[in-house]
Amino acid sequence: MGVAQNVVFGLVTGSYIAIAAIGFTLIYGIVNMINFAYGEYLTIGAFIGILTVGVLPLPLPVAAVVAMVGGGLVSLLLARVFFTPINQTGPVPMLLTSIGLGLALRNGIRLTAGRGSRYFDTETATLRFDGLPALSVGPVDLLGDVFVTSEQLVVVGCAVGVFVVVHTLLTRTDVGIAMRAMGDDESLARVRGIDTQRIRDNVWVLAGVLAALAGVLLGIQTNVSAGTGFSQILQILSAAILGGAGSPYGAIAGAYVIGLVLALSTVFLPTGMTGLSSAIAFLILIGVLLVKPSGLAGREVREA
Amino acid sequence: MSLLDVSGLDAGYGELQVLSDVDLTVADGEYVAIVGPNGAGKSTAMKSVFGIADRQGGTITFDGTDITSYPPETVIHEGLSYVPQTANVFPSLTVDENLRLGGYILDEIPTARREAIFERFPVLANRGNQTAGTLSGGQQQMLAMGCALMLDPDLLLLDEPSAGLAPDLVGEMFDRIDDVNDAGTAVLVVEQNAKEALRRCDRGYVLANGENRYEGSGDDLLNDEEVRRQFLGG
Numbered sequence: 001m002g003v004a005q006n007v008v009f010g011l012v013t014g015s016y017i018a019i020a021a022i023g024f025t026l027i028y029g030i031v032n033m034i035n036f037a038y039g040e041y042l043t044i045g046a047f048i049g050i051l052t053v054g055v056l057p058l059p060l061p062v063a064a065v066v067a068m069v070g071g072g073l074v075s076l077l078l079a080r081v082f083f084t085p086i087n088q089t090g091p092v093p094m095l096l097t098s099i100g101l102g103l104a105l106r107n108g109i110r111l112t113a114g115r116g117s118r119y120f121d122t123e124t125a126t127l128r129f130d131g132l133p134a135l136s137v138g139p140v141d142l143l144g145d146v147f148v149t150s151e152q153l154v155v156v157g158c159a160v161g162v163f164v165v166v167h168t169l170l171t172r173t174d175v176g177i178a179m180r181a182m183g184d185d186e187s188l189a190r191v192r193g194i195d196t197q198r199i200r201d202n203v204w205v206l207a208g209v210l211a212a213l214a215g216v217l218l219g220i221q222t223n224v225s226a227g228t229g230f231s232q233i234l235q236i237l238s239a240a241i242l243g244g245a246g247s248p249y250g251a252i253a254g255a256y257v258i259g260l261v262l263a264l265s266t267v268f269l270p271t272g273m274t275g276l277s278s279a280i281a282f283l284i285l286i287g288v289l290l291v292k293p294s295g296l297a298g299r300e301v302r303e304a
Numbered sequence: 305m306s307l308l309d310v311s312g313l314d315a316g317y318g319e320l321q322v323l324s325d326v327d328l329t330v331a332d333g334e335y336v337a338i339v340g341p342n343g344a345g346k347s348t349a350m351k352s353v354f355g356i357a358d359r360q361g362g363t364i365t366f367d368g369t370d371i372t373s374y375p376p377e378t379v380i381h382e383g384l385s386y387v388p389q390t391a392n393v394f395p396s397l398t399v400d401e402n403l404r405l406g407g408y409i410l411d412e413i414p415t416a417r418r419e420a421i422f423e424r425f426p427v428l429a430n431r432g433n434q435t436a437g438t439l440s441g442g443q444q445q446m447l448a449m450g451c452a453l454m455l456d457p458d459l460l461l462l463d464e465p466s467a468g469l470a471p472d473l474v475g476e477m478f479d480r481i482d483d484v485n486d487a488g489t490a491v492l493v494v495e496q497n498a499k500e501a502l503r504r505c506d507r508g509y510v511l512a513n514g515e516n517r518y519e520g521s522g523d524d525l526l527n528d529e530e531v532r533r534q535f536l537g538g
Contacts, residue, residue, distance in 0.1 A: 174408065177401050184394040191354065191388065192451070193380040193409035 002134065002144030006263040012152045012221070014259025015159035020214035020232065021239040021251035022166055023207030029183040029246025030203045033083065033094035037102035038211060038236065042229030043109055045071040045212025046219040050118050060120060060220075067212045075208020076201060084200070102230070110226035117223035120216075125150040140267055155217045162210065166248060175202055183246055235262075235278075238285045244295025253296050257284065306331045307367055307459055307490055308353065308384070314361035315345075315352040321360060322348040323514045330459060330492050335485045337505035337522065339498035340535065345514040346494040347389065350461050353492075354386040355379050367458065380409060385452035389463040389494075392448035395437030399428055399447060402436050406451030413454060421450040424483060442473040449480065453489075460484060462493040466500070478504055498536055502526045510535055 020042060027035050048070040052063035082101055086093055128147045135142035170176040178199050182189045189196055215229060222228075239258050243250025258281050265277040288296065310328035314321060322345045330336045338346045351357035353364055355376045364372045366382050374382070393402050403421065407413035422429040425446040431439070436447060445465060452460055465481065466474045478500055485491045495501035502508050502522040510518040510531060518531050525531050 171401075174404070177397065177405060178408065180397060180401075181394045181405055184396050185391055187356070188388065188391060188394065189405075190376040191356070191380070191386055192405045193377050194405070195377055 001267070002141035002146070003264065003267055004132075004143045004146050006267050007260065008146060008148055008152065010260035010263030011256065012155050012259070013262060014256035015156045016214045016217045016221070017232065017235050017239050017259055018252045018255035019159055019162050019210050019217070020236045021243070021255045022162070022248045023210035023214075024236050025240040025243070025246055025248055025251040026179065026203050027207050028240060030179055031079075031083070031087070031094075031200050033091050033098065034237070035083075035207075036095060036098040036233065037078070037105060038098075038207070039229035039231070039233035040102050040105040040109070041071060041075055041208055041211035042215035042218060042232060043224070043226060044074055044105070044229075045208075045215035046224040046228055047109065047113060047118075047215075048212065049216040049219060050120065050224055053120060054118075060122065064213065064216045067216050068209045071212025071215070072205040072208040075211065076204045079201070079204040083204075084197070087200075102233075106226055106230055113226060115226070117225040118219075119223050120220050122151060122220055151220050155221065158213065158217060162213065163252060166206075166210075169206075170248065175199065179203060235281070238281060242285050242288055242295055244297040247295070247297040250295055250297030257296075307334075308492065309365045310349070310353065310362070311364075312362035313349070313352060313359065313364065315348055315357050315359050317348075317358055321514070322357070323352065325362070326511070326514070326516055328509060328516075330490050332458070333485070333488055333490050335481075335491045335504065335506045336493070337498075337501040337508045338492070338494045338511055339501055339508060339525075340511035340517070342496075344511040346511050347463050348514075349511065350386070350463050350492065350494050353379075353384070354461060380455070383455075383458040384461060385455050385457040385459075386461040387448045387452045387463060387465065389467055393436040393439075393444050393451065396435060398433050398435055399439070400432040402447055402451055403428075403454060406454030410455070417454060417456060421453055424453075424480065425450050441468050442470065442477075445469060445477060446480070449484075453484065457489060459490040459492060462491065464494055464496055466495065466497050474500065499526065 049067035052066045239254035243254030306329040308330040313326040316322040505522045
């Protein structure tokens with residue numbers, strides 16, 4: 001397969017990682033915690049989608065919306081029960097709590113839903129661009145045959161839609177501007193009269209909605225099992241850190257870097273070593289952090 | 305009756321007590337300064353009023369309402385605004401967004417009020433889309449005051465407004481405070497620059513070691529031998 005085809009794969013992978021990473025990084029920047037259970041939020045969203053399609057049964061786009069609403073509510077509920085009560089204890093107790101919560105959720109899902117994988121029943125149309133010149137450089141084809149499935153277009157389209165909505169929310173609405181203000185300075189936010197707990201609740205809902213959408217999109221691409229979200233958490237975390245933890249725009253950039261590196265490394269790595277592709281993504285993460293510790297879009301640390 | 309009435313205030317941070325038995329009043333439209341040496345508890349007194357420092361005893365009433373137990377996000381609804389000494393703007397937000405959050409608790413910010421703030425602080429007028437973190441120290445201080453004035457408060461609390469400003473900007477900052485006070489807003493200011501603050505204010509308090517030491521009109525304090533010797537450097 002040529003470079004062009006892998007760019008397509010990379011953009012698709014980057015798209016659902018980006019959707020999830022925005023939620024992850026907002027929690028990091030505003031609630032001030034690393035939520036290691038966040039992968040499970042994707043799984044929960046994907047399963048709500050599967051149930052809605054299979055049991056109710058409703059068409060897939062409606063199921064995606066149901067999953068997003070459900071994901072937002074589950075996220076808020078989990079936060080209220082597990083995270084809000086220990087908000088003042090600092091990042092480390094919250095991180096440990098989230099690791100435990102993730103473990104419990106993952107196994108709880110495995111017990112109720114079983115070990116098997118489930119699939120969204122989708123009809124796939126495939127756009128093929130055959131007969132393009134290979135433009136070979138050594139053993140690597142730069143162009144070559146390219147195909148794009150309708151599902152891939154949906155994933156990328158959803159991501160673009162999410163970017164527009166999140167950007168509008170964060171720059172045009174009071175609650176969005178208050179979220180960014182809290183990321184800057186929670187104490188000053190309170191002086192301005194911002195009810196910080198209400199804003200945190202909003203962040204939890206938004207992050208849950210985004211995680212559920214990412215989970216459904218991931219499920220459409222592959223399948224849904226109890227480990228679906230957990231298999232993505234390192235990529236999501238890396239995208240957020242690469243972009244500058246707390247910055248949604250950085251997380252988007254970081255997600256596409258990770259997605260493209262994962263996909264393209266399969267072209268350049270010798271056959272049999274493609275399993276190393278995720279390791280390369282982390283090497284890039286380490287490299288960027290060595291050069292710019294605050295990440296791609298990160299601000300310099302403010303002096304007191 | 306006074307607008308702000310602090311009586312017998314003990315305050316500090318957690319276990320630490322900084323203020324003991326501090327009394328303080330500000331009348332409607334009055335301009336009051338708190339001066340004193342470093343560590344006297346001047347800023348703590350102000351932070352207690354706004355619910356940022358921990359009140360450990362005494363009462364704080366504002367306009368007849370007991371606000372002693374109010375957190376900051378509740379205090380601001382009572383008609384007083386607070387400009388912290390540092391970190392008083394959101395650095396990653398634009399000037400416009402900062403001003404918008406200045407009026408966060410309002411359903412809608414009156415256009416006239418926005419314009420009045422740009423008139424008072426012309427340096428902000430053409431910088432609506434500039435990120436606050438890229439403003440100079442003086443511009444940030446003006447923006448912070450502008451944000452606090454978005455609510456058209458009855459009382460404006462200013463913590464060290466001249467700290468960190470270039471010397472030629474200090475006078476301008478005090479002029480702006482005079483303007484705000486002349487327009488009818490009561491002002492309570494904590495200042496390191498004691499002489500200038502006492503020259504400008506109606507009434508002043510000298511705090512030392514967390515306690516009331518002297519109180520009087522600005523001029524009386526400036527001319528008091530003891531105050532001059534102990535607190536104003538002769």
